[in-house]
Amino acid sequence: MAETADVVVIGGGSTGTSIAWQLARMGAGRVVLLERRGLAAQATGVTAGIVRTHYTHETLARMALRARQVFGNFDDEVGGAAGFRQTGFLALLGPDDVETVAANVAMHRELGINTYILSSDEIREVEPRLALFGIGAAAWEPESGYADPVRTAFSFANAARRHGAELRIGVGADRLDADASGIVGLETNAGYFSTRSIVVANGYSSRNLVASLGIELPLTPIRHAVAFMQRAEHFGKPHPIISDRVAGSYYRPREDGQTMVGKTAPYDGEEDGDADAWPAPRPEVLQTLADRYRRRFPNQGAPAVNYATSGLYDCSPDLQPLIGPVPAVAGLHLAVGLSGHGFKLSPVFSQMLAEQMLTGSSKDFDITMFSPARFIEERPIVPHHAYSISTL
Numbered sequence: 001m002a003e004t005a006d007v008v009v010i011g012g013g014s015t016g017t018s019i020a021w022q023l024a025r026m027g028a029g030r031v032v033l034l035e036r037r038g039l040a041a042q043a044t045g046v047t048a049g050i051v052r053t054h055y056t057h058e059t060l061a062r063m064a065l066r067a068r069q070v071f072g073n074f075d076d077e078v079g080g081a082a083g084f085r086q087t088g089f090l091a092l093l094g095p096d097d098v099e100t101v102a103a104n105v106a107m108h109r110e111l112g113i114n115t116y117i118l119s120s121d122e123i124r125e126v127e128p129r130l131a132l133f134g135i136g137a138a139a140w141e142p143e144s145g146y147a148d149p150v151r152t153a154f155s156f157a158n159a160a161r162r163h164g165a166e167l168r169i170g171v172g173a174d175r176l177d178a179d180a181s182g183i184v185g186l187e188t189n190a191g192y193f194s195t196r197s198i199v200v201a202n203g204y205s206s207r208n209l210v211a212s213l214g215i216e217l218p219l220t221p222i223r224h225a226v227a228f229m230q231r232a233e234h235f236g237k238p239h240p241i242i243s244d245r246v247a248g249s250y251y252r253p254r255e256d257g258q259t260m261v262g263k264t265a266p267y268d269g270e271e272d273g274d275a276d277a278w279p280a281p282r283p284e285v286l287q288t289l290a291d292r293y294r295r296r297f298p299n300q301g302a303p304a305v306n307y308a309t310s311g312l313y314d315c316s317p318d319l320q321p322l323i324g325p326v327p328a329v330a331g332l333h334l335a336v337g338l339s340g341h342g343f344k345l346s347p348v349f350s351q352m353l354a355e356q357m358l359t360g361s362s363k364d365f366d367i368t369m370f371s372p373a374r375f376i377e378e379r380p381i382v383p384h385h386a387y388s389i390s391t392l
C-alpha cells in the first residue's frame with residue numbers, strides 16, 4: 001500500500017535536511033525526507049563550508065549575515081553542532097575592482113556587517129605570511145569562518161527528527177507523479193508515496209527528476225576540484241580564510257595542519273553532468289591549485305598535496321538559487337541551483353521556503369527574488385556591485 005505524507009523532501013544534503021527541519025518545526029504535518037545514499041553524500045560532503053557575508057547583492061548579504069548568526073549560535077538555534085570556527089575571511093581583488101570592493105563593503109557596513117577595507121600594511125597585520133602581488137583592494141570580515149558541513153547536515157537531520165520528521169536513508173525518488181491538479185505522489189525504490197507537496201532538493205540530479213514532468217531546469221553542472229595541502233611544520237597558527245580572487249582560488253584552513261584549496265570562479269571547472277561520478281581531479285588542475293597556494297604563502301616552500309577530490313556546482317544562469325514553487329505544477333517546490341554557495345545560506349533559505357509553503361510568503365527576506373520562474377520571466381538576479389571577474 002502507498003505511504004502518505006504531507007510533504008516529501010528529496011535529498012539529504014544541507015538543503016534537504018535544513019528544509020525538513022524547518023517544515024517539521026513549523027508544523028507542516030507528516031514530513032518525510034528521502035535520501036538515496038546517505039546524508040551529505042554529494043556536494044555537502046565536499047564543500048569548503050565557508051561562512052562569509054561578502055556578497056555583491058544586498059539581499060544575499062543580509063541572508064548571509066543571518067546565516068552567520070545561526071552558525072555562531074547553532075546549538076541554541078538548531079540544536080547540536082555545526083563545528084563553526086571563526087577564522088576571519090579576507091577577500092583579495094585586483095586593481096580593476098577597487099571601487100567595487102569599496103561599494104560592497106559600504107553596503108555591508110550599512111547592513112551591520114563587521115567588515116572593512118584593509119591597506120597593504122593592514123593586510124600584513126592580519127596575515128603577515130601572505131605575498132601581496134596583484135592586489136588592488138582587500139576586504140576583511142573578522143567574524144566570518146567555516147563550519148563542518150557533514151556535522152551541520154547531521155544536526156539539521158536530527159533537529160528534523162526531533163520535530164517529528166521521518167528520514168528514509170537508502171530511498172531514492174525515481175519519478176514524480178502529477179495530474180491536472182498538480183503533484184499527487186512519487187515513485188521510489190521503496191514503493192509509492194502519495195503526497196500533494198514535494199520539495200526537490202537533490203542538487204544537479206533534480207534536473208532529470210523534474211524532466212519527467214516536462215520541466216527543464218536551467219542548471220549547468222560544473223565539477224570543482226579541491227586539494228588538501230599540508231602546511232609546513234614551521235608555518236605556525238592557521239591563516240584566515242583567503243578568497244584570492246586575483247589568482248582565482250580560495251585557501252580554507254583546517255585545524256589539522258592542512259589547507260583546503262579550490263577555485264573561486266563558479267565556471268572555472270569542468271562541465272560534467274554525471275552527478276554520481278566521483279572522479280579524481282586531473283594532475284594539471286591539482287598543480288594549478290598547489291601553485292596558487294604556494295605563491296600566496298611562499299614562506300613554506302612547496303607544501304605537499306595530501307588528498308584531492310571534487311564536487312559539482314549546480315549553476316543557474318545568474319548563479320543564484322531557484323527556490324520556491326513551480327507555477328505550472330501545484331505542490332512542486334524547488335530548492336536547487338545553489339551554484340557553489342548554498343551551504344552557508346541553507347538555514348536561511350530553508351526558513352524562507354518553509355514559511356512560503358505554509359503561509360504563502362516569507363517574513364524577513366524576499367523569496368520571490370529566487371523564484372524559479374524568473375528565468376522564464378527574464379528577470380535574473382543582478383548584483384548591485386558586480387566585480388570584473390565572475391564570482392558568487
Ligand SMILES: Cc1cc2nc3c(=O)[nH]c(=O)nc-3n(C[C@H](O)[C@H](O)[C@H](O)COP(=O)(O)OP(=O)(O)OC[C@H]3O[C@@H](n4cnc5c(N)ncnc54)[C@H](O)[C@@H]3O)c2cc1C
Binds near residue numbers: 311
Ligand atoms: C568543492 C565545493 C566547495 C564548496 N564550497 C562552499 C563554501 O565554501 N560555502 C558554501 O556556502 N557553499 C559551498 N559549496 C556549495 C555547497 O556545497 C552546496 O551549495 C550545498 O552543499 C548543496 O547542498 P544540497 O543539499 O543542495 O546538494 P547535495 O549536497 O548535492 O545533496 C543532494 C543529495 O540528494 C541526494 N539525491 C540525489 N538524487 C536523489 C534522488 N533521486 N532521491 C533521493 N535522494 C537523492 C544525494 O545523494 C545527495 O545526498 C561548495 C561546493 C563544492 C562542490
